[in-house]
Amino acid sequence: MVKIRLAILGVGLIGGSFGLAVKDKLGEKIYITGATRTEESRKSAEKMKAVDKCYLSNIEAAKDADIIYLSTPVLQMVPIIKQILPYLKQGAIITDAGSTKQYIANALHKLLPKSIYYVPAHPMAGREKNGVVAASKDLFKNKCYVLIRDKTMLTPEPAMQKIRGLIELTGANIMELDLARHDRCASLISHIPHITAAALVGLLNRNYGDIDDCIKLAGGGFKDTTRIASSNADMWADICLSNATAIINNLQILQEILGEVTAAIESKDREKLHAYFVNAKETRDHILQETQNIYEIE
Numbered sequence: 589m590v591k592i593r594l595a596i597l598g599v600g601l602i603g604g605s606f607g608l609a610v611k612d613k614l615g616e617k618i619y620i621t622g623a624t625r626t627e628e629s630r631k632s633a634e635k636m637k638a639v640d641k642c643y644l645s646n647i648e649a650a651k652d653a654d655i656i657y658l659s660t661p662v663l664q665m666v667p668i669i670k671q672i673l674p675y676l677k678q679g680a681i682i683t684d685a686g687s688t689k690q691y692i693a694n695a696l697h698k699l700l701p702k703s704i705y706y707v708p709a710h711p712m713a714g715r716e717k718n719g720v721v722a723a724s725k726d727l728f729k730n731k732c733y734v735l736i737r738d739k740t741m742l743t744p745e746p747a748m749q750k751i752r753g754l755i756e757l758t759g760a761n762i763m764e765l766d767l768a769r770h771d772r773c774a775s776l777i778s779h780i781p782h783i784t785a786a787a788l789v790g791l792l793n794r795n796y797g798d799i800d801d802c803i804k805l806a807g808g809g810f811k812d813t814t815r816i817a818s819s820n821a822d823m824w825a826d827i828c829l830s831n832a833t834a835i836i837n838n839l840q841i842l843q844e845i846l847g848e849v850t851a852a853i854e855s856k857d858r859e860k861l862h863a864y865f866v867n868a869k870e871t872r873d874h875i876l877q878e879t880q881n882i883y884e885i886e
């Protein structure tokens with residue numbers, strides 16, 4: 589039986605969940621190697637059966653692989669490719685789960701020989717917990733998984749289809765986007781919300797004298813808007829630096845919006861404040877209606 593050989597570099601929440609999902613569907617038809625940085629996570633990855641064999645070396649994990657799945661923080665990915673490139677098989681396909689896409693794609697465009705292919709992708713699913721112990725085979729089920737198709741990329745169609753086929757095994761809904769649109773949209777729908785959630789917690793920190801009473805007061809509002817502030821700092825620092833233009837642009841717009849609200853409160857402009865909340869409610873209700881299927885499943 590011909591086995592697909594998959595290497596997952598960075599077996600954490602996302603890499604571990606991907607391993608569990610494809611192993612669940614392919615069983616003995618796939619052999620999965622993994623790489624982690626610590627002995628503890630190496631052992632956990634094997635114990636959870638997210639991979640068949642886990643190494644503390646990216647080269648060991650990647651050298652015989654047909655497909656390489658990168659799931660480390662974004663800024664680790666290019667150095668890892670440089671490290672493993674001399675050991676990769678001809679025809680190997682690299683894909684990644686990074687939350688930003690232009691930075692990695694531009695770097696790999698310059699780096700990869702014609703015989704190694706790159707298919708950028710991004711699962712729009714996750715949790716505020718990290719590490720393989722938080723992984724689950726159903727993490728991507730019914731969630732959006734972006735596959736990048738971009739005219740600047742020379743990826744052959746069979747390589748695209750191979751990665752599409754693997755992603756389909758996770759039960760995700762695949763959506764195609766180009767690089768620039770992906771990074772713009774991800775900044776709005778994911779990156780700015782994370783930065784803002786952290787800012788709400790930062791605001792509390794700046795009023796530290798009141799923190800005990802604030803926590804006693806906390807209802808759903810704080811919890812609902814700050815769950816994602818518990819996410820992995822390593823991952824988010826890399827996302828901010830690798831999608832800087834879109835993030836800075838949208839943060840400036842957000843500051844303008846907050847400036848308008850501040851001015852409306854200062855000038856006691858009730859009509860403006862009312863319109864601010866009406867617009868937000870209408871837009872969010874519309875979004876919920878559009879994405880009803882996703883929310884019903886949850």
Ligand SMILES: NC(=O)c1ccc[n+]([C@@H]2O[C@H](COP(=O)([O-])OP(=O)(O)OC[C@H]3O[C@@H](n4cnc5c(N)ncnc54)[C@H](O)[C@@H]3O)[C@@H](O)[C@H]2O)c1
Nearest residue numbers: 598599600601602659660661662686687713714715718719
């Ligand atoms: N968490 C989410 O919600 C989410 C969702 C979609 C995509 N992503 C992206 O997926 C990637 C992984 O995120 P995660 O949430 O799984 O993080 P994680 O911390 O759970 O896992 C990352 C793993 O990579 C390992 N690692 C880091 N540097 C390494 C290196 N140089 N060599 C080998 N292993 C290394 C870490 O030890 C860890 O096991 C990131 O690029 C992130 O942007 C995250």
Ligand SMILES: O=C(O)C(=O)C[C@]1(C(=O)O)C=C[C@@H](O)C=C1
Nearest residue numbers: 687711712713714715716778816
């Ligand atoms: O649900 C969560 O905890 C997430 O934050 C997941 C989330 C998101 O913003 O939606 C976070 C980053 C990823 O790149 C993709 C998905």
